[in-house]
Amino acid sequence: MKTIFIKIILLNLLLITSVFSGKFENDIKPLLKNSFKTKEVVINQVSQKYSENDKLQTLLQALMKGDLFYTKQDKTFVVLYKKEGKIYYTKSLETQKQLEPMNKKMFKKVKTNNRLRSTIREKLAELNLFSKDRDIRYNSAKNMLKHVSQNSSVLVQKALKIEKDSKVLSVLNEINTIINVKFGTDKQEAIVKLGDYLSPQSLQALKEIYASSEDKELKELARLSIASINRSKDFYAFVEKAFFGLSLGSILLLAAIGLAITFGVMKVINMAHGEMMMLGAYTVYALQKSMPNLIEYSVIIAIPVAFLVSGIIGIIIERLVIRHLYGRPLETLLATFGISLILQQMVRSIFSPLNQEVKTPQWMSGALEINSALSLTYNRLYIIIFALLVFAGILLVLNKTSLGLKVRAVTQNRKMAQAMGIKTGLIDALTFGIGSGIAGIAGVALSQLTNVGPNLGQAYIVDSFMVVVFGGVGNLWGTLIGAITLGEINKFIEPVAGAVLAKVIILVFIILFIQKRPRGLFAQKGRDAED
Amino acid sequence: MKTNISLVQQILQKDKGGKIVLLMLFFVVVFVAISNLLIPKDSFFYISTYTVTLLGKYLAFALLALALDLVWGFIGILSLGHGAFFALGGYSMGMYLMRQIGDRGVYGNAELPDFMVFMNLKELPWFWCGFDNFFFAAFMIAFVPALLAFIFGWLAFRSRVTGVYLSIITQALTYALMLAFFRNDMGFGGNNGLTDFKDILGFDLQSDGTRISLLVLSFLALLGGYIVSKYIINSRLGRVCIAIRDTESRVRFLGYKVEQYKLFIFVVSAILAGIAGALYVPQVGIINPSVFSPMFSIELVIWVAIGGRGTLYGAIIGAFIVNYASTYFTSALPEVWLYALGGLFVIVTLFLPKGAVGFIKKLNLKKYTEVSNASS
Numbered sequence: 001m002k003t004i005f006i007k008i009i010l011l012n013l014l015l016i017t018s019v020f021s022g023k024f025e026n027d028i029k030p031l032l033k034n035s036f037k038t039k040e041v042v043i044n045q046v047s048q049k050y051s052e053n054d055k056l057q058t059l060l061q062a063l064m065k066g067d068l069f070y071t072k073q074d075k076t077f078v079v080l081y082k083k084e085g086k087i088y089y090t091k092s093l094e095t096q097k098q099l100e101p102m103n104k105k106m107f108k109k110v111k112t113n114n115r116l117r118s119t120i121r122e123k124l125a126e127l128n129l130f131s132k133d134r135d136i137r138y139n140s141a142k143n144m145l146k147h148v149s150q151n152s153s154v155l156v157q158k159a160l161k162i163e164k165d166s167k168v169l170s171v172l173n174e175i176n177t178i179i180n181v182k183f184g185t186d187k188q189e190a191i192v193k194l195g196d197y198l199s200p201q202s203l204q205a206l207k208e209i210y211a212s213s214e215d216k217e218l219k220e221l222a223r224l225s226i227a228s229i230n231r232s233k234d235f236y237a238f239v240e241k242a243f244f245g246l247s248l249g250s251i252l253l254l255a256a257i258g259l260a261i262t263f264g265v266m267k268v269i270n271m272a273h274g275e276m277m278m279l280g281a282y283t284v285y286a287l288q289k290s291m292p293n294l295i296e297y298s299v300i301i302a303i304p305v306a307f308l309v310s311g312i313i314g315i316i317i318e319r320l321v322i323r324h325l326y327g328r329p330l331e332t333l334l335a336t337f338g339i340s341l342i343l344q345q346m347v348r349s350i351f352s353p354l355n356q357e358v359k360t361p362q363w364m365s366g367a368l369e370i371n372s373a374l375s376l377t378y379n380r381l382y383i384i385i386f387a388l389l390v391f392a393g394i395l396l397v398l399n400k401t402s403l404g405l406k407v408r409a410v411t412q413n414r415k416m417a418q419a420m421g422i423k424t425g426l427i428d429a430l431t432f433g434i435g436s437g438i439a440g441i442a443g444v445a446l447s448q449l450t451n452v453g454p455n456l457g458q459a460y461i462v463d464s465f466m467v468v469v470f471g472g473v474g475n476l477w478g479t480l481i482g483a484i485t486l487g488e489i490n491k492f493i494e495p496v497a498g499a500v501l502a503k504v505i506i507l508v509f510i511i512l513f514i515q516k517r518p519r520g521l522f523a524q525k526g527r528d529a530e531d
Numbered sequence: 532m533k534t535n536i537s538l539v540q541q542i543l544q545k546d547k548g549g550k551i552v553l554l555m556l557f558f559v560v561v562f563v564a565i566s567n568l569l570i571p572k573d574s575f576f577y578i579s580t581y582t583v584t585l586l587g588k589y590l591a592f593a594l595l596a597l598a599l600d601l602v603w604g605f606i607g608i609l610s611l612g613h614g615a616f617f618a619l620g621g622y623s624m625g626m627y628l629m630r631q632i633g634d635r636g637v638y639g640n641a642e643l644p645d646f647m648v649f650m651n652l653k654e655l656p657w658f659w660c661g662f663d664n665f666f667f668a669a670f671m672i673a674f675v676p677a678l679l680a681f682i683f684g685w686l687a688f689r690s691r692v693t694g695v696y697l698s699i700i701t702q703a704l705t706y707a708l709m710l711a712f713f714r715n716d717m718g719f720g721g722n723n724g725l726t727d728f729k730d731i732l733g734f735d736l737q738s739d740g741t742r743i744s745l746l747v748l749s750f751l752a753l754l755g756g757y758i759v760s761k762y763i764i765n766s767r768l769g770r771v772c773i774a775i776r777d778t779e780s781r782v783r784f785l786g787y788k789v790e791q792y793k794l795f796i797f798v799v800s801a802i803l804a805g806i807a808g809a810l811y812v813p814q815v816g817i818i819n820p821s822v823f824s825p826m827f828s829i830e831l832v833i834w835v836a837i838g839g840r841g842t843l844y845g846a847i848i849g850a851f852i853v854n855y856a857s858t859y860f861t862s863a864l865p866e867v868w869l870y871a872l873g874g875l876f877v878i879v880t881l882f883l884p885k886g887a888v889g890f891i892k893k894l895n896l897k898k899y900t901e902v903s904n905a906s907s
Contacts, residue, residue, distance in 0.1 A: 269695050324881055329695045330609045331880040334836060337829055338876020345869035462706050462825070465699045500714050504707045511683075511700060515690045 024050055025077075025094050028059065031068075032075055036113050043116075047123040059093060060124045064117060068093075069107040078107065122151060129159045134168065141171040145201055148178045178205045188221060195225030198236070198373040203229050236373040241491055247380040249487025250387035251449065254442035255464035256471075256479050257394055261435035263465075264474040265411050266428065268322055269333040272340035273464070274457025276314060276436045280306035280443020281452045282347060285356045296361045299444060306440035313343075314436025315429050322432065323425070344454045355453035364448060383445045390441060391480055397434070398476070407431050411474075470510055472520025482521060542761045548888060549761065549844040553754060556847070559586070560750045564743045583742050584814050589854050590749035591811035594756050596834045596846035598803035601760050603832070604841030605769065606796045607776035609694075612701035613804050614828035615708050616676035618818065620805025622712075623675055625725035625818040626659060627668035628736075632729050645727070646720045656718040665732055672809040673802045680801030681794065688790040688797075693779065702825045709823035724819025731813050742814070749810045753847070756803045760843055763799065772796055830872070837879050839886030848887055 027049065030042045043060070050056045058079060062068035067080040069090065078099060082089035089101045112120070121143075128140030141159075144152055156175050163169050174197045180190035182205060191209060194202050203226065210222040255277060262270045270276075283306040288298045317339055325332045364382055367375040398404035409417040410427045418424050446456065463486070471482025486506060493502040514520070543550055563586055566578040595617050602608045634641035638648040643655060661667040683704060687697060715721035734741040763769050774782045775789055783789045812818045821827065830853075838849020853875070860868035883890055 269699075321877055321881065330698065331884070333609070333695060333698060334829075334832060335877050335880040338833075338873040338880075341869050341873030341876070345866070345873065348869075349866065458826075462699075462703050466703060469696060469699060498714075500710045504711055507703050507707045510703075511686055514692055514696075514700075515686060518690045518692060 024053060024055055028077065029075075031077070031110055032070060034111070036111075036116050039110075039112070040116055040119055043119060043123060047127065055093060055096075057124075057127060058096075060120050060127070062093075063110060063112055064120050064124065066109065066112065068110040070110065072106060072108055077110075080107075118149075121147065122155070125152070126155055129155060130162075134165050137163070137165070138168050138171065141168050141175065145171060145175050145178075145199060148175055148182070148201060148205075150179065150183050153179050153183075174199060174202060178202060181205050181209060187218060191218065191221045191225055195228035198229060198232055198371050233373050236371070240374055240376075241495070242488065243376055243380070245488035245491035246384055246484065247487070248491055249484035250384040251442075251446065251460075252463055252467050252487055253387045253480060253483035254383075254390060254445055255439070255460045256467040256483050257391060257476070258435040258438035258442065259464050259468050260471070260473075260476055260479040261394070261438070262432055263468055264476075264479070265407065266431055266435075267329065268326075268432070269329055269336065270322075270432075270435070271333055271337040271461065272317065272343060272457075273336075273436075273439050274459075274461035275340045275343040276310040276439035276457070277443035277446060277460065278347065278452075278454065278457040279310050279313060279343070280440030281358070281447035281456055282351065282356070282443075283309050283440065284444050284447040285351075285358050285452055288359055295359050296363065298359075299361055299364065299448065302444045302447075303441055306444045307437040308440075310440025310443070311433040311437030314439075315433040317436075318429050318432040323428065326428075340457070344457075347454045353454060355451040358447045358452050360448055379448045383448065386445060390438060391476070394434075394438065395476055403427075403430065466506070466510055468520075470513065470520055472522035475520075475522040478520055478522035539758055542758055542765060546761065546844070548842065549757065552844040552847055553757065556590075556750060556753070560590075560746060564747065567739060568743060580739055580742055583739075583746055585858065587742070587746040587749050587814040588811060589851055590746070590753050591807045591814065592831075592834070592854055593847040593850040594749070594753045594807035594810070595804050595831060596838070596850035597753065597756050597760060597843060598800040598807065599831055600835045600838075600840060600843055600846035601763075601803070602796055602800045603835060604843070604846070605764055605776060606772040606793055607779070608793065608797060609698045609832065610701045610797075610800075611698045611825060611828050611832065612703075612705035613800070613831055614822055614824070615705040616680060616801040616804035617808040617811070618708070618712075618820075618822040619676045619679060620672045620808030621812040621818040621822060622719060622725070622808075623662075623668055623671040623805070624809035624812045625728075626662040626719075627665060628728040628731060628813060629725050630659075630663045631731065632727065635729055636727070644720075644725075646723065647718070650715060652718075658718070669809075672805050676801040676805035676808075677798050680798045684794045684797040685790075688793045702828065705823050705828050706825050709820050709825075712820035712823055720819070722820060724817055725812075726817040726819075728813065728816055736813055736816070745810065745814050749814070752806055752810055756806070757843060757847075759799070760803070763796070764843075768792065768795070833872070833876055833879065835886075837875060837883070837886050839888030839890075842886075842888045845886050845888035852887070 024046070027046050028042060030038050033039070043063075046056060047060075059068065059077075062079045068077060069080055069088070070077050077093040078090035079093055080088055080090050083104075084101075086104050087101045088104045088107060090099050090107070091097060092099055125140050125144050128136050129144070131137055131140070144156070152175065156172055156179065160169070160172050160176065163172060174194075177190050177194050177197065178201060181187060181194055184190055187209075191206065194206055206222045206226050206229070210219055210226060213219050213222065255273075258276065259270070259273050262268050262273065280302075284298060284302040287302050287305065288295055291298065291301075294301065317336070321335050321339065322332060325335060360379060364379045367377045368381060369375040396404075398407060406417070406422050406427050407430075409420070409422060410424050410431075414424055417427075443456070446452075446460070450456065450459075467482045467486055468479060470486060471478030471480070489509070490502050490506060493505055497505060563578050563583055566576050567580065567583050570577045595613065598616075599610060599613045602610055602613075629644045632644065636645040636648075638645055640648050643652060647655070662671070683701075687700060692700060711717055712719055713722050719725070728736055730736050731741065734744070736742075764772070771782065771787055771792055775787075775792055779789060808818075808822075834849040834853045835846045836849070837853060838847065839845025853872075856871070857868065860871060879886065885892075
């Protein structure tokens with residue numbers, strides 16, 4: 001008893017001296033001690049004193065995760081950020097600079113216990129909940145939602161008074177309602193209110209009430225609220241599926257637009273179309289390798305570059321091979337398949353047979369959170385928009401420019417076009433170039449979603465042919481609708497039947513569909529349609 | 532018997548190329564069989580069992596190429612999914628061979644093949660029943676591919692899916708089957724396929740005698756397939772088929788039921804492909820879903836194209852040339868092989884539209900005209 005008393009006195013002395021010394025590093029020195037009580041006191045002290053200091057945040061977070069260490073040698077605090085076997089990579093807490101990686105024996109961990117961690121969590125939440133940065137406030141509120149306790153009540157009330165941002169407010173309100181449901185006085189109102197929220201925690205709280213409450217009225221209300229949450233959840237799950245379908249559809253659209261041009265407009269089967277996409281994806285990879293400083297912009301830069309790379313290669317292929325095979329579709333199919341093999345092997349020889357890592361720029365990663373049941377990832381969102389833009393662009397080029405006019409003229413009546421002075425050879429080459437170039441752009445988009453490897457193109461070629469056949473040859477609108485329909489069907493069957501069976505079912509569906517409409521959804525009409 | 536032989540003679544009468552190719556193959560097979568069985572191992576003339584197996588594999592492939600040439604060369608259906616029929620025949624044979632393993636598998640389970648034990652299946656799936664019986668399996672080898680070809684062809688030809696569309700749909704068909712067979716719960720061994728075969732009809736698969744018998748059987752199957760195909764082509768029906776290949780709509784306007792002709796040829800071709808698959812499996816010792824891959828089916832098209840489409844024996848030549856080159860290059864210069872294969876596709880379509888056979892004929896024609904020019 002006596003010793004403890006002495007210890008406390010000593011501790012207080014220590015604290016007083018350290019507070020007066022006024023330096024953060026000195027103030028946290030007591031964390032070196034083993035006593036959890038000491039640590040708690042210190043944490044409470046420094047949280048009060050340094051709430052504007054960034055280091056406090058770092059310290060608390062590291063402590064929370066168990067990443068705070070000190071060196072045995074000179075007792076300075078370091079934060080662990082990477083482990084490789086027994087080698088620890090650390091940053092100095094004081095200077096925030098990276099230190100030499102060292103063996104883990106050189107460090108000692110600052111230990112925490114449950115009680116301490118809950119204190120830290122509270123302090124962190126408090127710190128963040130009143131931060132100036134809206135995102136930090138939001139995330140902090142989200143974190144609090146995961147561990148709702150009665151203690152948070154005061155904090156939440158305080159935050160609710162000054163918070164302005166609607167999203168943060170909504171989370172705070174949800175926490176508040178859960179607290180009311182669990183510990184409040186007017187449970188009935190809170191239960192009804194909670195039915196409007198979506199997070200798993202709300203559902204959990206309601207289920208607890210439903211399972212344990214003695215009050216029949218409360219039970220009934222909880223049941224209704226649970227049902228309401230489940231209804232909205234089902235709805236958002238449906239929306240999410242539709243979004244995934246749209247996303248797949250937009251990828252198919254990107255892959256199929258180029259094909260719709262070469263196959264639909266020129267009647268050329270280009271089996272190397274998938275490899276044009278692959279080249280586009282590798283363009284992103286090559287650009288990122290050659291300009292490591294511009295990762296953020298690499299995807300944007302890659303779009304025109306990939307268009308040119310794939311387009312020029314397409315033109316070369318057209319001039320060297322396909323030109324000689326017009327009117328012989330089966331031969332074209334075989335020759336372009338040969339080209340696809342050569343291109344694949346070329347990529348294997350130049351880069352490697354392995355998949356390459358393509359980085360996603362910051363602005364494309366993450367997700368747009370609509371609510372806790374629905375979040376849409378940015379890369380998919382951007383790709384949907386991008387696919388539609390490309391589609392609109394192509395439609396414009398084909399319908400509103402003189403090049404488009406010539407392309408249409410050549411496809412409708414080659415001889416007449418020639419008689420009118422259109423250089424049909426040049427138009428053929430350009431059309432094929434555009435089709436291939438768009439495949440390259442599609443590759444840029446794909447590089448953000450799948451592995452970039454020599455087989456990237458093959459995975460999409462069958463699907464994109466299906467789109468064109470389904471949508472109807474020679475009609476871009478058919479391609480649009482075909483792509484999105486197939487994407488949606490796929491994503492809605494997938495959870496029921498599995499990914500593989502979904503593909504098989506779609507194939508059977510298409511085979512049956514062309515029984516009814518052999519020329520696809522939007523068939524070309526008139527004399528031109530029969531070849 | 533005599534009438535049979537004369538019928539064969541009649542069929543092959545004007546087919547000089549076919550006779551030469553088949554005779555050459557006959558001599559090669561006889562030579563290989565003798566050198567493998569009768570000549571001592573250290574002799575220079577001894578031919579290893581590896582070569583026997585390789586030749587047997589080529590013969591199975593040649594039969595497959597023949598089947599494709601029948602539909603592509605004579606009725607104008609470019610099937611990019613013939614590998615599927617080949618694989619189905621192969622799987623039927625594989626299932627029979629799996630059942631023959633009995634309790635000699637790794638798990639020693641007499642009731643179930645190893646992979647099913649591994650997957651914790653309690654009893655044999657219904658579609659495996661009957662495969663203990665060789666005759667049932669032999670029936671299925673022809674029946675399964677024929678059924679698929681019938682259903683698919685009936686749907687496709689009825690709705691007049693032609694040309695490239697048909698090619699793409701057939702490719703999608705084999706692609707879908709590949710995906711399906713890759714699934715473990717399909718009950719066909721997933722991506723490992725069926726393997727570890729022990730014996731066929733009680734004969735040890737590893738013994739030289741069985742290998743030679745399979746080789747001879749493959750040759751006989753090829754010969755039989757060739758004669759049947761030739762018979763069909765020379766018949767009245769065959770002429771209609773060729774007319775369909777050249778101008779489908781005219782034949783239709785003349786009152787022929789184009790769909791039925793196509794369906795018949797397609798089914799016959801699928802059966803031949805299935806038999807080829809069934810001969811391939813015991814010799815190679817494995818069947819897995821990669822045979823369903825669109826890549827294999829399209830490679831098969833180049834065998835036919837390079838040999839010469841629409842000649843039947845050209846397909847056999849093509850299968851041998853490409854597969855020999857493939858065996859050689861993949862061990863010697865694996866990097867080069869895909870370039871070479873890709874190049875072959877381009878060169879053959881651009882410069883040799885009639886394949887090797889057409890090329891030789893052209894050379895002969897030139898010689899002939901030169902000779903006649905000189906004499907006149």
